[in-house]
Amino acid sequence: xxxxxxxxRYLVKRTGEKxxxxxxxxxxxxxxxxxxxxxxxxxxxxxxxxxxxxxEKGDIPEGYSVSREKKERFSLILESASTNQTSMYLCASSLxxxxxxxxxxxxxxxx
Amino acid sequence: xxxxTQPDIHITVSEGASLELRCNYSYGATxxxxxxxxxxxxxxxxxxxxxxxxxxVQGIKGFEAEFKRSQSSFNLRKPSVHWSxxxxxxxxxxxxxxxxxxxxxxxxxxxxxx
Numbered sequence: 001x002x003x004x005x006x007x008x009r010y011l012v013k014r015t016g017e018k019x020x021x022x023x024x025x026x027x028x029x030x031x032x033x034x035x036x037x038x039x040x041x042x043x044x045x046x047x048x049x050x051x052x053x054x055x056e057k058g059d060i061p062e063g064y065s066v067s068r069e070k071k072e073r074f075s076l077i078l079e080s081a082s083t084n085q086t087s088m089y090l091c092a093s094s095l096x097x098x099x100x101x102x103x104x105x106x107x108x109x110x111x
Numbered sequence: 112x113x114x115x116t117q118p119d120i121h122i123t124v125s126e127g128a129s130l131e132l133r134c135n136y137s138y139g140a141t142x143x144x145x146x147x148x149x150x151x152x153x154x155x156x157x158x159x160x161x162x163x164x165x166x167x168v169q170g171i172k173g174f175e176a177e178f179k180r181s182q183s184s185f186n187l188r189k190p191s192v193h194w195s196x197x198x199x200x201x202x203x204x205x206x207x208x209x210x211x212x213x214x215x216x217x218x219x220x221x222x223x224x225x
Contacts, residue, residue, distance in 0.1 A: 045212060053210075099147075100145075101157070104153055
């Protein structure tokens with residue numbers, strides 16, 4: 001069964017910490033995405049990547065960075081976590097112009 | 112610019128009743144269209160997709176959707192709802208430029224009553 005795996009389901013971090021969220025897909029997909037989901041705000045795209053070492057800013061990239069050193073892995077980095085980054089983070093992958101396969105999500109709480 | 116509108120924030124149906132969730136899109140050409148479902152605390156799962164051809168598309172879990180170009184709609188339907196269908200449903204369309212990004216609707220939360 002093909003899938004997208006996010007390393008943690010729940011994470012609690014302190015303000016100011018550097019946080020790494022890892023995402024791995026086993027479908028050889030070119031495209032990978034990071035979204036955050038907040039009540040009333042829907043899905044908001046943080047960053048995406050269409051190839052190894054390529055990255056593009058989404059709608060809300062401030063405070064985040066990403067890394068894609070291998071095709072199957074796309075990491076989201078919170079450089080200095082803040083309480084307003086408490087959210088559900090969703091990773092997804094896809095072929096071009098195709099539907100997405102999402103991971104189960106990481107619920108991050110920054111205290 | 113492309114957009115996706117789901118007019119209903121939430122809908123309540125009785126178990127066994129039929130369901131229709133509305134989706135309207137704005138797109139310059141014939142779009143690719145998708146429906147996703149999200150159970151509480153989970154990621155989204157692709158229910159079905161429309162690329163071309165037959166305008167009635169069958170998906171997983173007994174869902175179907177119909178593409179109507181004249182109405183710019185892609186409504187999701189199920190003839191008989193089960194309690195396990197309670198979830199949030201998202202309609203989506205790729206951006207026309209490049210196809211790397213997808214525009215998601217705001218979602219419709221489905222409640223199922225016994």
